[in-house]
Amino acid sequence: MLLLLVTFTPIVAAILIMIGLPARLTAMAASVLTLLISAIIFLRFNATSGFQFVVTFPISPELGLNFALGVDGLSLLMILLGAIVLVAAVCVTGEIEHHENAFYACLLLIAGGAIGAFASLNLFFFYAFHELALIPTFLLIGIWGTGNRRAAAWKVTIYLALGSVILLVGLIMLYRAVPVSARSLDLRMLHAGQIPASLQSNIYLVLLIGFGILISLVPFHTWAPEAYASAPAPAAMLHAGVLKKFGLYGLLRLALPLLPDGARQWSGILLVLLLANIIYIGLVTIAQRRLDWMLGYSSVMHMGYIFLGIASANILGTTGAAILMFAHGLSIALLFGITGEIRKRVPSLDFDAMGGLAKAMPLAAFAFGLGAFAAIGLPGFANFAAEIMVVFGAFQNGFDYQHFHVFQWATLLALWGVVISAVYMLRAYRRTFFGSSAKSELVITDIRSGFRVPIALLVSVSLLLGFFPQIAVNRLMPTFRNYFSATQ
Amino acid sequence: MISAPCLEVAVLVLGTVILLIESFFSKFDRRYLGYAALVGLALIFLATFFIAPQSTMSSAPFWNFYSADATSLFFKRIALATTAGVIVMMFDFAPLVSSGVQGATPQSGLGEFFALPLFTCAGLMWMASAIDFVLIFVSLELVTISFYVLVGFTRRNPASLEAAVKYLVLSAVATGFLVYGITWIFGATGETNLQKIATVLSGTGLEQNAALFGGVLVIIALGFKIAAVPFHIWVADVYQGAPTPVTAYLSVGSKAAGFIVLLRVLDPFLILPQMQTLLVAIAVLTLIYGNLAALPQTNVKRLLAYSSIAHAGYLLVAVVSFSGRAVAFYLVAYLLMTLLSFAVLILVSQPAGDQLESFAGLSQRSPFLAFAMLVAMASLAGVPFTAGFLGKFLVFDAAIATHHFGLVVVAIVTVGAGFYYYFKVVRAIYWDAPPASTDKIIVSPLTRVALIALIAGTFVLGVYPQPIFDALAR
Numbered sequence: 026m027l028l029l030l031v032t033f034t035p036i037v038a039a040i041l042i043m044i045g046l047p048a049r050l051t052a053m054a055a056s057v058l059t060l061l062i063s064a065i066i067f068l069r070f071n072a073t074s075g076f077q078f079v080v081t082f083p084i085s086p087e088l089g090l091n092f093a094l095g096v097d098g099l100s101l102l103m104i105l106l107g108a109i110v111l112v113a114a115v116c117v118t119g120e121i122e123h124h125e126n127a128f129y130a131c132l133l134l135i136a137g138g139a140i141g142a143f144a145s146l147n148l149f150f151f152y153a154f155h156e157l158a159l160i161p162t163f164l165l166i167g168i169w170g171t172g173n174r175r176a177a178a179w180k181v182t183i184y185l186a187l188g189s190v191i192l193l194v195g196l197i198m199l200y201r202a203v204p205v206s207a208r209s210l211d212l213r214m215l216h217a218g219q220i221p222a223s224l225q226s227n228i229y230l231v232l233l234i235g236f237g238i239l240i241s242l243v244p245f246h247t248w249a250p251e252a253y254a255s256a257p258a259p260a261a262m263l264h265a266g267v268l269k270k271f272g273l274y275g276l277l278r279l280a281l282p283l284l285p286d287g288a289r290q291w292s293g294i295l296l297v298l299l300l301a302n303i304i305y306i307g308l309v310t311i312a313q314r315r316l317d318w319m320l321g322y323s324s325v326m327h328m329g330y331i332f333l334g335i336a337s338a339n340i341l342g343t344t345g346a347a348i349l350m351f352a353h354g355l356s357i358a359l360l361f362g363i364t365g366e367i368r369k370r371v372p373s374l375d376f377d378a379m380g381g382l383a384k385a386m387p388l389a390a391f392a393f394g395l396g397a398f399a400a401i402g403l404p405g406f407a408n409f410a411a412e413i414m415v416v417f418g419a420f421q422n423g424f425d426y427q428h429f430h431v432f433q434w435a436t437l438l439a440l441w442g443v444v445i446s447a448v449y450m451l452r453a454y455r456r457t458f459f460g461s462s463a464k465s466e467l468v469i470t471d472i473r474s475g476f477r478v479p480i481a482l483l484v485s486v487s488l489l490l491g492f493f494p495q496i497a498v499n500r501l502m503p504t505f506r507n508y509f510s511a512t513q
Numbered sequence: 514m515i516s517a518p519c520l521e522v523a524v525l526v527l528g529t530v531i532l533l534i535e536s537f538f539s540k541f542d543r544r545y546l547g548y549a550a551l552v553g554l555a556l557i558f559l560a561t562f563f564i565a566p567q568s569t570m571s572s573a574p575f576w577n578f579y580s581a582d583a584t585s586l587f588f589k590r591i592a593l594a595t596t597a598g599v600i601v602m603m604f605d606f607a608p609l610v611s612s613g614v615q616g617a618t619p620q621s622g623l624g625e626f627f628a629l630p631l632f633t634c635a636g637l638m639w640m641a642s643a644i645d646f647v648l649i650f651v652s653l654e655l656v657t658i659s660f661y662v663l664v665g666f667t668r669r670n671p672a673s674l675e676a677a678v679k680y681l682v683l684s685a686v687a688t689g690f691l692v693y694g695i696t697w698i699f700g701a702t703g704e705t706n707l708q709k710i711a712t713v714l715s716g717t718g719l720e721q722n723a724a725l726f727g728g729v730l731v732i733i734a735l736g737f738k739i740a741a742v743p744f745h746i747w748v749a750d751v752y753q754g755a756p757t758p759v760t761a762y763l764s765v766g767s768k769a770a771g772f773i774v775l776l777r778v779l780d781p782f783l784i785l786p787q788m789q790t791l792l793v794a795i796a797v798l799t800l801i802y803g804n805l806a807a808l809p810q811t812n813v814k815r816l817l818a819y820s821s822i823a824h825a826g827y828l829l830v831a832v833v834s835f836s837g838r839a840v841a842f843y844l845v846a847y848l849l850m851t852l853l854s855f856a857v858l859i860l861v862s863q864p865a866g867d868q869l870e871s872f873a874g875l876s877q878r879s880p881f882l883a884f885a886m887l888v889a890m891a892s893l894a895g896v897p898f899t900a901g902f903l904g905k906f907l908v909f910d911a912a913i914a915t916h917h918f919g920l921v922v923v924a925i926v927t928v929g930a931g932f933y934y935y936f937k938v939v940r941a942i943y944w945d946a947p948p949a950s951t952d953k954i955i956v957s958p959l960t961r962v963a964l965i966a967l968i969a970g971t972f973v974l975g976v977y978p979q980p981i982f983d984a985l986a987r
Contacts, residue, residue, distance in 0.1 A: 085979045092976070149906070153897030153976075160891060163936060167944050175944070182936060186894075187929035193906070194921055197913045 028078045028094040031062045031104060032144050035111065035137030036157075039130040049118070052129040056111045059140070063108040070101055072500045075507075076146060076213060089200075089209035093146035098500035099347055103143040103267075103274055106354045109486060110266040111136040113479035114259035117362040119369070121169065128169060131161035132259055139267045143274060148196050148210045155239075155271050156189055158264075165260040166252060171368065172317075177255035184248035188238025192275070195231035199283065202228060215283055217508070222286040229287025232280050233295065240272035241325045242332065243301040250321030258365020265324045266358035270350045273331050277343060281335065282508040288338060295336045296435045302329030304438065307445035311452075316364055316374040319453050323400065323446065324357050333439055334415035337432065340505045342418025345411050347505075348497050352399070352407035352487060359396035359483045363389050366472045367457070376456040383458035385469035390458040392472075392480045397450040399487050402443060407490035414494075416440065514565035517581035517642065520557055520589060521635045527553040528631030535624030543623035544607070547600055550627050554597045554634070561590050577706055578645030587841060587984050588641035588773045591848060595766045596634040598852040600627060601963040602758035605859045609756070610667060626666060630762060633659040640770040646695045646705040649774055653691070653738070656770065657684050660763065664755040676754025683747040687737035694730025697723055711781035721785070728782040729791065735778070738771030739825050742798040749806075752818035757862070760814065761855035764821045769844045772828055776837060783835070792833045797923050800826030804927040807934045813858055814867040816934060820893060821851070823931065827908050830920050836911030842981050843908060846892065846900035846974060853967040854889035857882050860954055872938060874947025879954040883942045885964050892971050894935040895928055900974035 038055030042048050066078060076095035084090045096104065114132055121128045134157060141154030159182065167178035200210060202224045207214060220228070234245070241249035249269075253261045281288055303326060310322040331353070334346025366389060367382065368374055383390035399406040416439070422432040429437075490497055531546050564586060603626055611621050636655030643649040661684070665677025699705055701723035702713040714724060736744035752760045782788045803823030810816035824847055831839035858867065860882060865871035876883040892901035905928065912921050956964070974981065 084977055085982060087982060088978075090978075153902070156897040156902075159896060160887070160939070163939070164943055167940065179933070179936075183929060183932055186932040187925070190895075190925045190928045194909060194913065194925060197906075197910050201910070201913050 026078075026080065027062055027066050028096065028144050029080055031059055031066065031108070032094060032137065032141045032154075034059045034062070035133040035140065039133040039137065042126045042130045042133070045126075048126040048129040049115075052115045052118075052133060055133060056108070056115045056136070059136075060108040060112050063105050063140075066096065067101055067105050070096065070098075070500060072098065072503055075503075079146070081146075088149075089211060089214070090149055091147055091211060092150060093211060093213075094144045095146045095213075096144060098497075098502070098504045099274065099277060100143045101500060102347060102351050102497055103270060104140050106270070106351050107136055107140040107143065107267045109482060110262055110354055110358045113358055113362060113483055114262045116479040117262070117365065117476065118259045119473075124168065127164070128257075131165045132263060134158065134161040135165075135260070135263045135268060139263070139271060142271050146212045148200060148212065148279075151212075151275070152189070152193060152196060155268070158268055159185060159189070162252075162256075162260065162264060162268075166256045169257045169260075170255040171257070172255045173251070174255045177251045181248045181252035184238060184245070188235055188245070190235075191231060191238065192235030195228060195235050196279075198228045198231060199279065212278070215279075217282050217285065220283060225284040225287030226290050227287075229280055229284045229291055232276070232284070233291060236272035236275050236280075237298075238272075240269055240328050240332075242328065243298050243306060243325075246302070246306065246325045249325050250318050253321035253324065253361070254315070254317040258361050258368070261361040261365070262358040265321075265361060266354040269324070269328075270354060273328070273335065273346070273350055276335050277347065281338060281343065285338070288336075292336050292338070293431065295332065296431060299329045299332035299336060300435060300438055302326060302332065303442035304445070307442050307449070311445065311449045313449070314376055316367070316376065316379070316453060316457060319449060320357070320360055320364060323449065324353075326442065326446065327353050327357075327400070329442065330412055330415055330439065333419050333435070334411075337415070337419040337422045338509075339418050339422060340502065340509055341414055341421060343505050343508070344498055344501045345414025345416075345418055347501050348407060348490065348494060349411035349415060351497065352411050352490065355483045355487045356396050356399035356406070356408060359392060359480065360400065362476075362479065363393045363396065363472070366476070370469045376453070379457050380460040381458070382469065386458075386471045388474075388476065388480075389472045392476070392484075393458065394454060395480075395484050397454050399484075401447045401450050405488060405491045407487045407494065410491055410494040412443070515560055515563050517564050517586070518575075518579065520561060520564075521638045521642075523553075523557050523560070524593075524631055524635040524638065527557075528628050528635070531624065531628040531631065535628065543620040543627070544604065546624050547604055547627045550600050550631060551597055554593050554600070554631075558590060558593045558597070561586055561593070578648045579642050580644045581642060583985055584773070584776075584837065584841070585642040588769060589638045590984075591769050591844060592634050592637035592641065592766060595762065595769070595848055595852070596630050596637075598848075598856070598963065598967070599630050599758050599762045599766075601959060602761060602852075602856050602859055603627060603630075604957065605856070605863075605960055606756060606758050609863070612667075612669075622666070625662075629659050629663050629666075633663070633762065633766065637766050637770045641773050643774065644707050644777060646698070646707070649778075650691060650695065653770075653774075654688065656767065657688070660684075660759070660767070663759040663762070664751060666759065667756050670754075672754035673756065674754075676751040679747050680751045680755075683737065687734045687744070690730050690737075691734035694727045694732075694734060697727030697730060699727075701727060707777055707781060714781050714785075725782070725785060725787060728778070728785075728788060731778055732775075732788075732791070732795075735771050735775050736795065739768050739775065739828070740822050741795050741825050741829060742802040742822065745799070745802070745822050748822055749815055749818045752821070753812065753815045753867070757814065757855055757859045757867075760818070761852055764817070764855075765848050765851050768821070768825065768828075769848070772832070772840055772844060775832060776840060779832065789833065792829065793917065793920060796826055796829035796833055796920060799823070799829055800920075800923050800927045804930040804934075808930060810934065811869045812867050813862070813869055813872065813938065816869075816938070817851070817854060817858070820931070820934070823927065824893075826927070827905065827924065830912050830917070830924060831908045833920065834908075834911035834915040834917060836907065836914075838982065838985060839904070839907035839911045841985055842900075842974075842978060843904035845981055846904035846971075849967050849971045849974070850889045850892040850899070850901050853885060853964065853971065854893065856960065856964060856967070857886045857889065860956060860960070861886075865948075869937065869941050870948065872941040873945035875942040877947050878952065879956070881956065881961075881964075882954060885968055886942055887939055888968050888971055890935040890938050892975075894932050898972060898975045900971045903975055903978050 079095035138157030145151040238245040313319040639652035807819035892899035
């Protein structure tokens, strides 16, 4: 019941807003309500048993299709992330010049789609809820975006649509590979060992490409920086912070437990691609000359670490990956939110044209600093705890004292990404907020004091998990322990 | 309990009565004829749920060429629903029927316009039940001949005339192929009944190549009906030139009937591997051509014509994968979204034409129509929670289950292309600024009800397909 509420509150609110309720008020109320309910679910969650808060409505027995919602530790964390970022995104939305109601409805639909996908226990709805966000994204970037918004909207839509179709094919292949007696679209019916090892390789590859496009895995990443640079800030927060995690969630939820042999076969390729994400995209990020593009690329780069956790395929690495998904969602949302405010105040986000903003916008500078430190992985933030777990998990994979194997080398290379991200984040911070201001005649005001709420929310949760990661680890462990006890 | 053939008879009687009233009375509002047709169709639609099962009927020779199984009833309902939708659209199109005709009253010609679809509908319903080549041929001709008239109905409009001539000539060629194919099959097997042909074909000591040749000729003829590449040449021009309700009818009704016949005809022939290869090739060509040709279109009617070719491709994928369920569901979804898009098109295009620019800023001129078109385009593109997505889901499922991975790869690419051209319409509706004249578009209550029903159907079937499966399995 609670899960139904948390899934449908944003969607129903979006419909009500389109019908004519006051947009900002309804959106605010719905997002706060969503956050409250997901917090209640988070607190009442019992870490020891499997899926909880389950609701099921049968639809088509012959397809194995039902509408089932439920949470375990992994989906719980992602739903909470969705609710937090939704509140933050609604809070930072300022004056919308035209079609205010449609703007808020689109935001709520993106969040509702993401939360629904995380809560779904049925492959059909898992996929369908994610696609719910496609049209709102197209409209948000196309209508309210900045810069080269039309091209960006087309690009992101075609890319994501194509990725989704490939993913759909992968999901159907997965469904068809299970022997007839156990065939079902219900996740609870699917277990490790049902799919013969000979079939796993192809299915895993299709899923990896489909999810990879959605996550912006190199070489399918080119849509992401452009879309995030052009999208209005709240849309970028929700998309980069929450929706993009859907692909990673899918890999953790489906590919790892159901296709362990496939995952093993492709782990070499995946390692190469994720290192490209970390090192190559990291260098590309350093080369960026605009703040919004820099952030877009940095969010692509950080996907590499989460992939590293997934590729490690052990409890430590995957737990770290899950927490990193959460932590990255918080930090990137904060950074995009502040950048959106800066965009409204300065003529250009070019690093050369900015500088000295800290004098005029101390609160923004402080918040951006916190977000940047979190993104780099400074100890104390959740990102640090998660990255440590990912790195240890990956290093531990196949480790022996005689010599290093591919995972150890990959981990060592990936560690350089921390340096790279420190370089570009701190450089961006310095060039935006410190130094001499290029145009002193410009009157710049600080962000509204109302911004303290979303900033405090995002930062406090990140700090809380940074100091007490066991809050999340305790809830995640049973899920991943199930995965790996069944496969080993 | 009603006997199944009564349904077609009832539709014919309804059409004839409307024609007679039109001929013998002159001073009344012709729109009442349309309402009468709608009420009659609704009653007959209800009657389809009270059909006596075939097994209890007599074994008269009639049942050798007429089948009343669940599939045929299902397709009869599709035909009835489509016809009703088309007649609703005709109300909105009525002002254009007599435009350009010298000395015409505002309602001249309207009576026939409402009556003709009923005869087409009877033909479509017979096609759904036909299990003998003779009945297939006769019912196909009934459909085609009434379409000749409908396509050229606005006869002062050169585009409509051009469309009518093209349709006439190419349909005649297709009919020629059909008859020729039937004679070859009859010559090789000595039967016209499909079940008996299947028995003969699976036996030994048969001139298989002759039957195969006949089968290929029949498929060519049906390829014309369902607008499969390379038999699609007529589609774009005819769809664009015909009156818009007729275009919708051609695109849904003609295609649905073509597919049920195709399913039945292929049943005996699909055991031959050459036939499989041929159909896969046609499906690939249809998918690629339909989607690629739709990409650059700027005329919405023409865009929908190419999209109709594209959807024939997805349906063919389901046919090749032996999934009658996927074909049936996809056709229902296709019916909902196509009628929806054409109904909106009629209203939007009346002052300004069929160009994409007439849709610019529609969200400000009529939020309701804008939303209806958004739903139609989302469903055609295959966005989840719409019937179109579930249809694609079933098609992909069928193709993967039968290991047609080549088709799946082609379909992935074409679905991606589809998002582009359907979203072009969405872009025009929501992004582009409206033209100078921003009059509100008035939607009549009847049309509003029909649009709401179509939208609701699109969403409900998008998450709850079970009623369709139940109707098929009865």
